[in-house]
Amino acid sequence: MRVDRRTFLKIAGAGSASLALAACGTTAQEPAAEEEPAADAEPVAVRTAALKGPTAMGLVRFMSEVDAGNLADNDYTFEIYAAPDEITPLIAKEGVDIAAVPANLAATLYNKTEGGVRVIAINTLGVLYICELGDTVRSVEDLRGKTIYASGKGSTPEYGLQYVLEKNGLTVGEDVTIEWKSEHAECVQALATAEGEAVAMLPQPFVTTAQAQNDKIRVALDLTEEWDRVQTGDETSSMITGVAVVRSAFADENPAAVDAFLAHYAESVDFVNENVADAAQLVGDYDIVPAHVAEKALPECNIVCVTGEDMKERLSGYLAVLADQNAEAVGGAVPGDDFYYGA
Template identity: 65%
Template structure:
């Protein structure tokens, strides 16, 4: 009996040693590089879109890498739209995950969907310029008594122009006449007919117009004029476009959101640092011709502004629009959950 007991004890000891060895092995840390661990996760579909123009320019390197297969952490698809109206229903209905849209439209979407949209980043600062053909405009004060041809009534161009005029002591409609046109091309046509004409134009349309008529010059940069009105305690920025995502997508797939933003940052840096190569890609994706893009990129203020910097700049900008017309931001200012914080 004792021999049987000893034999059983010896066998049990061997089993415990074997189990202990397995347990020690299973607890060894995973020394696999973090990037390799992330890439081993199952890729998911990420559907993105942008508007034709500056809001899409910063994406081109990312788009090119996704199409070439050199970005493979997720399956990215992109579309370029000509109008915000093409993207709005897709975001609201969930057929798009991420989109580059006008800043005030992001706020409108937030309000119209009960907070189902979040802003990931500001991607384009101001792209508006006062242009003339005779060099008569050197400051905002020089606009007194003048007529400005502009397009975009009821949207950012009107609100930004009014803010800057009023901030410099000029009342729109009294001190400065603004003649609203339906298209930017009509503003350029007015300048072509009258050498004294002044127009408010966005990039890259400014560059397109200058390539057709070299007498057209940028007299005032509205982004700089906006910044000149800011105080350190309550600074805001003139903002054209932002990157938004569905709130459900952000909450359910935070890793995919972070991966997207990493590629986006790198793409924006590429566009600003290698303008010639970026211009070729912008042409490839039929955003604007390469020759226009190469001259326009430095004036398009393409950025990737995130976190607190994004929140401070964007919230201040939306407050300015809200004060002029609450409908421009969807009736009320967005809550803190509108601003994404990784």
């Protein structure tokens, strides 16, 4: 891998991001801008941060094109971090301009900075899956009477799971039991030693890693699909893992740079979803996850680039679901309309 003066890639830590961050879709939306920025627009520095895991995977083609010197419309730099608490202060102190972060963290940042950030794209839909050793679960109703091993209590995985269960008429503590573990690996271990009626909720790409160690683990339910299945009437939300945000001041000062970034991002996401083997190699080259894991996990990671009104509809509904269960999950309140760039 060659890193030139335009791109400095910082790999911070060897651990994977937490489940609340983990994430990867299949379709890319056109960016909000209808026109390319003028060819003679003055290049600006666009400093970007992303998290190790699915939230960074959609960027890899973009990063490689910058490394190769093929994108010179702006001065793009990228840094990849292991945990969200490494990125949060950078945004607050104007150390980065654009960041790929968990969806609920974006809302929290908006509230804490009093509108200091805006969301420009959904980059990862849900990455949570119900897995089992066997073949007994084909619907959410089949979870009745079972124990679900899961990690992420008090965060978005809990709220997402509970929403899907409740929408299917299952009450936690009565119809289904959730046993919380501190790590995904503990869930897999508990599943392997459980007798009978047990399943595990796991994120990608950890599902792929677990299946490599135990080929009897079967993906029974995709919670992103199950979330979509219970949308009725005016409900238009999606299960969302990650988004890209921009500092509001940067967007106001450099709208052409933001639109150019979104155009490159959408192209990168298309490449990742349409060229899985090549994209997986880039994911490995940038030390996001190993290439062999990425190649199997990418199709299940729901990496997207959803912008504009579609982004607003899906994300505002998702954040409202989280706020209904725990307002602090989104920083105290669902963000206002000014949160949504280009919508």
